[in-house]
Amino acid sequence: MLKSLTLICCLFFSLQQTLAQTIRGTVKDAQTGEALIGANVVIKGTTTGTVTDEDGKFSLTTTQALPLTLSVSYLGYLPQDVVVKDASGSLTIKLNPDKVILKEVEITGSRLSEKQKESPLTVESMDQIAIRQTPAFNFYEGLGQLKGVDVTSASLGFKIINTRGFNSTSPVRSLQIIDGVDNQAPGLSFSLGNFLGAPDLDVLKVDLVVGASSAFYGPNAFNGVISMTTKDPFQTPGLSVSLKGGERSLFEGSIRWAQVIKNKSGLEKFAYKINGYFLRANDWEATNLDPVFETLDDQNNPGGYDAVNKYGDEFYFAHDYSKSIAAYPGLGRFYRTGYLETDLVDYDTRNYKMTGAFHYKFRQDLQLIYAANFGSGTTVYQGDNRYSLKDILFFQNRIELQKKDKFFIRAYATNEDAGKSYDAYFTALLLERGAKGDVNWGTDYFTNYSTLGVPIIRNLPGYPQYVFDPENPNGYQEYVDSISEFLLQYTSLIDSLHDNAENYANNESISPGEHAFYVPGTAAFDSAFNYITSRESYAEGGSRFYDKSALYHVHGEYKFTPRFMDIIVGSNYRMYRPNSHGTIFSDTSGTKISNAEFGVYAGLEKRFLDSLLKINATLRVDKNENFDVLFSPAVSAVYTLNKSSFRASFSSAIRNPTLADQYLFYNVGRAILVGNLNGFDSLVAIPSLLDFINTQKYDTLDFFNVKPLRPEQVKSIEVGYRASLFQHVFVDMSYYYSWYRYFIGYKLGAVIDYNEIFNRLNGFQVYRVASNTEDQVTTNGFSIGLNYYFKEFYSINGNYSYNKLNRQGSTDPIIPAFNTPENKYNIGISGRDIAVNIGFLNKLWKKLPVIPLNNYGFSINYKWVQGFLYEGSPQFTGMVPTYGKVDAQINKSIPKIDLTVKIGASNLLNNKKFEVYGGPYVGRMAYVQVLFDLGGKK
Numbered sequence: 001m002l003k004s005l006t007l008i009c010c011l012f013f014s015l016q017q018t019l020a021q022t023i024r025g026t027v028k029d030a031q032t033g034e035a036l037i038g039a040n041v042v043i044k045g046t047t048t049g050t051v052t053d054e055d056g057k058f059s060l061t062t063t064q065a066l067p068l069t070l071s072v073s074y075l076g077y078l079p080q081d082v083v084v085k086d087a088s089g090s091l092t093i094k095l096n097p098d099k100v101i102l103k104e105v106e107i108t109g110s111r112l113s114e115k116q117k118e119s120p121l122t123v124e125s126m127d128q129i130a131i132r133q134t135p136a137f138n139f140y141e142g143l144g145q146l147k148g149v150d151v152t153s154a155s156l157g158f159k160i161i162n163t164r165g166f167n168s169t170s171p172v173r174s175l176q177i178i179d180g181v182d183n184q185a186p187g188l189s190f191s192l193g194n195f196l197g198a199p200d201l202d203v204l205k206v207d208l209v210v211g212a213s214s215a216f217y218g219p220n221a222f223n224g225v226i227s228m229t230t231k232d233p234f235q236t237p238g239l240s241v242s243l244k245g246g247e248r249s250l251f252e253g254s255i256r257w258a259q260v261i262k263n264k265s266g267l268e269k270f271a272y273k274i275n276g277y278f279l280r281a282n283d284w285e286a287t288n289l290d291p292v293f294e295t296l297d298d299q300n301n302p303g304g305y306d307a308v309n310k311y312g313d314e315f316y317f318a319h320d321y322s323k324s325i326a327a328y329p330g331l332g333r334f335y336r337t338g339y340l341e342t343d344l345v346d347y348d349t350r351n352y353k354m355t356g357a358f359h360y361k362f363r364q365d366l367q368l369i370y371a372a373n374f375g376s377g378t379t380v381y382q383g384d385n386r387y388s389l390k391d392i393l394f395f396q397n398r399i400e401l402q403k404k405d406k407f408f409i410r411a412y413a414t415n416e417d418a419g420k421s422y423d424a425y426f427t428a429l430l431l432e433r434g435a436k437g438d439v440n441w442g443t444d445y446f447t448n449y450s451t452l453g454v455p456i457i458r459n460l461p462g463y464p465q466y467v468f469d470p471e472n473p474n475g476y477q478e479y480v481d482s483i484s485e486f487l488l489q490y491t492s493l494i495d496s497l498h499d500n501a502e503n504y505a506n507n508e509s510i511s512p513g514e515h516a517f518y519v520p521g522t523a524a525f526d527s528a529f530n531y532i533t534s535r536e537s538y539a540e541g542g543s544r545f546y547d548k549s550a551l552y553h554v555h556g557e558y559k560f561t562p563r564f565m566d567i568i569v570g571s572n573y574r575m576y577r578p579n580s581h582g583t584i585f586s587d588t589s590g591t592k593i594s595n596a597e598f599g600v601y602a603g604l605e606k607r608f609l610d611s612l613l614k615i616n617a618t619l620r621v622d623k624n625e626n627f628d629v630l631f632s633p634a635v636s637a638v639y640t641l642n643k644s645s646f647r648a649s650f651s652s653a654i655r656n657p658t659l660a661d662q663y664l665f666y667n668v669g670r671a672i673l674v675g676n677l678n679g680f681d682s683l684v685a686i687p688s689l690l691d692f693i694n695t696q697k698y699d700t701l702d703f704f705n706v707k708p709l710r711p712e713q714v715k716s717i718e719v720g721y722r723a724s725l726f727q728h729v730f731v732d733m734s735y736y737y738s739w740y741r742y743f744i745g746y747k748l749g750a751v752i753d754y755n756e757i758f759n760r761l762n763g764f765q766v767y768r769v770a771s772n773t774e775d776q777v778t779t780n781g782f783s784i785g786l787n788y789y790f791k792e793f794y795s796i797n798g799n800y801s802y803n804k805l806n807r808q809g810s811t812d813p814i815i816p817a818f819n820t821p822e823n824k825y826n827i828g829i830s831g832r833d834i835a836v837n838i839g840f841l842n843k844l845w846k847k848l849p850v851i852p853l854n855n856y857g858f859s860i861n862y863k864w865v866q867g868f869l870y871e872g873s874p875q876f877t878g879m880v881p882t883y884g885k886v887d888a889q890i891n892k893s894i895p896k897i898d899l900t901v902k903i904g905a906s907n908l909l910n911n912k913k914f915e916v917y918g919g920p921y922v923g924r925m926a927y928v929q930v931l932f933d934l935g936g937k938k
């Protein structure tokens with residue numbers, strides 16, 4: 001296959017050279033001599049052109065006869081026309097800065113850009129060069145090498161990006177956009193990493209805006225924004241093909257084709273692109289059998305324990321005889337057998353993506369765009385439980401009219417289909433209860449142990465006997481303690497008695513309608529498993545989701561540019577339409593749910609001191625139909641002097657409650673998880689309910705109410721400094737301090753059926769109700785990044801981040817887990833376009849010819865993360881240990897045939913670790929990639 005691709009490439013390349021000539025050159029800053037990255041170079045009178053690369057170089061192939069004129073332009077510089085009479089040499093074009101019309105430009109390389117200098121917020125960027133050179137398995141994982149960025153793996157197919165704390169495997173506090181379009185799955189209210197995102201070949205750059213950003217990006221830009229920009233087919237036409245193979249049966253194939261079509265006058269009027277992507281791999285397996293956090297028992301308990309990645313073995317209060325040692329010695333607490341996650345989920349990861357876009361130019365600066373994205377696949381997602389996302393589908397359509405740097409109006413629709421997805425944890429519960437209910441199973445276990453095991457223990461030699469002594473009021477407790485000490489001699493015997501009781505409860509004394517324990521791998525298990533995972537909702541006895549939710553969004557923006565300042569105004573409207581058949585939301589019995597929100601914003605930008613000082617002020621107003629009007633103001637100042645900039649900003653953000661926060665109704669058997677728009681009255685605190693069960697004293701019941709939800713809010717201040725020093729060093733540092741209010745979490749309580757006459761509890765139902773905290777917490781942090789460039793092709797980079805939560809004395813459990821290491825850092829070295837001459841080896845072996853090794857590149861990165869407490873659901877809370885990992889890659893490019901071969905590995909040393917508690921142990925992923933790229937050819 002590789003030979004065929006090479007042959008095709010050679011033929012295509014040869015054909016291009018026929019009757020064509022190539023103009024090459026470099027565009028530089030006339031004052032500093034620095035290369036200008038992303039400068040536009042166009043043949044005057046046509047739309048044929050290109051942009052400069054990371055070295056400021058360009059290559060432009062044309063059939064137009066010489067002489068011709070090139071128009072060279074770059075934002076913030078005076079444009080220049082250059083007459084080309086001879087294409088045999090290389091041009092050097094120097095542009096002069098224009099301080100009057102100095103504007104922001106994007107970063108597309110390793111040097112300091114105007115956007116970096118003037119951004120009021122911390123912005124971390126990865127361009128297409130960095131994307132290709134990342135040693136990580138893919139660019140999304142490679143974002144973790146940027147300053148202050150956390151990447152966690154819930155599975156191979158589902159990775160989460162987060163900044164500045166309050167990390168979660170349901171990243172509702174971060175906004176991910178692709179070409180300005182929210183990439184969230186509507187029913188989940190967050191993005192599934194890049195599982196349903198943009199293929200690597202089509203990503204031009206990624207900007208991470210760190211911190212509170214609602215004033216700039218709208219609701220839910222709470223902790224930051226992941227903004228991806230894909231390639232414009234007008235700018236990057238051609239064919240690109242990538243093939244990647246590696247460990248864990250990895251195969252990844254991607255293809256991109258883009259074409260520009262001209263009208264009869266030779267003007268580029270229409271362009272389109274099509275992307276196809278496929279990934280197959282064996283996912284990492286979640287096999288952590290440590291006891292869950294703060295559980296009552298560990299691996300040494302004869303009756304079992306609740307393990308992290310084993311489901312259905314959770315503690316059940318009716319199976320607790322730990323206070324009845326004298327009556328049932330050795331019985332203690334016992335747990336159901338449960339099922340390993342490896343028996344319940346599909347680890348055969350698949351990911352399919354198809355994207356396309358059609359661009360039409362009414363004028364050279366006015367475009368109409370229609371884009372469509374499709375994604376599908378199978379992976380594992382972790383939230384409160386672990387879920388198998390199986391054959392999930394995602395559709396997105398966008399139409400947009402835009403005039404660059406002036407206005408746009410954009411409308412898009414997102415639809416999802418959960419496919420055959422199901423809750424793995426709930427599946428385990430249903431499998432167990434389908435065989436035998438908790439009460440009957442516990443009764444059988446107890447009966448076996450008490451009738452067979454207890455007599456054996458009491459007949460052991462030296463078993464303590466109780467003798468009543470009225471002179472010793474503590475005599476009975478001493479007797480109980482002596483039994484506990486006595487039993488320590490017979491742990492093996494007690495283990496075997498519990499094994500017998502468990503086997504009996506799993507297989508014997510089967511009541512009508514009950515079955516023996518469904519053993520994984522048997523036909524009975526497969527039949528029960530398929531039945532459960534194919535049935536919708538708890539009411540139908542299944543664990544499958546039905547989710548065909550949608551969202552619809554319209555967004556417009558216009559920029560006014562009077563002499564005295566720049567003014568931006570905009571507005572957006574969004575409609576959510578959840579559709580779950582009652583399996584997730586409260587849309588049962590034909591009930592239709594919709595939720596609308598809209599916002600308006602305005603921003604002012606004014607420059608002072610000969611454009612050295614830039615002041616920005618932005619105000620955004622948002623209204624969700626279920627909540628009050630909220631304001632998100634922001635103001636910033638950036639002072640730029642030579643190659644340094646100082647910034648200070650105040651920003652704010654809101655997060656509207658998600659669809660689940662508002663409308664959730666999900667029965668997981670032992671509790672019903674509910675949203676909370678209207679409040680919830682007369683719930684009984686669970687600890688007091690357990691006390692009542694033990695004491696039958698009504699006064700022990702603790703009743704409480706839950707107020708209706710309100711949106712979360714955060715305000716943040718930030719100061720920072722960026723500079724290029726000594727022509728070779730780039731430094732970027734920042735400090736932030738943030739105040740958070742009204743975090744959304746949940747409270748547990750029960751609705752009881754109490755008979756006052758007989759002081760009897762007829763029954764109860766446990767609810768988990770979405771709720772806000774009233775307490776305020778603060779966070780603060782510091783980060784610094786350094787890049788040192790030397791010998792033209794090499795760079796050393798390092799960054800360090802510190803983040804800290806201050807609960808200010810609050811013990812409110814609703815405050816979400818910070819889930820962020822206090823300290824972390826990256827250290828890396830890279831080189832590209834390296835030429836190595838190994839002729840020096842002639843000294844060792846005279847027969848060795850002088851062989852130049854050209855166009856090599858490499859990168860190595862070491863990431864260190866300090867251990868931290870990850871607080872997820874009760875099942876998935878625990879310590880993530882300190883870990884370090886090395887990512888590395890080496891590549892070789894062959895420019896004549898536009899071919900690059902890359903060999904690399906994420907976690908090269910195979911330091912197996914989990915990045916999220918309850919998730920899989922992640923080890924090495926070594927790979928080989930072949931990239932054939934004719935993108936950028938005109």
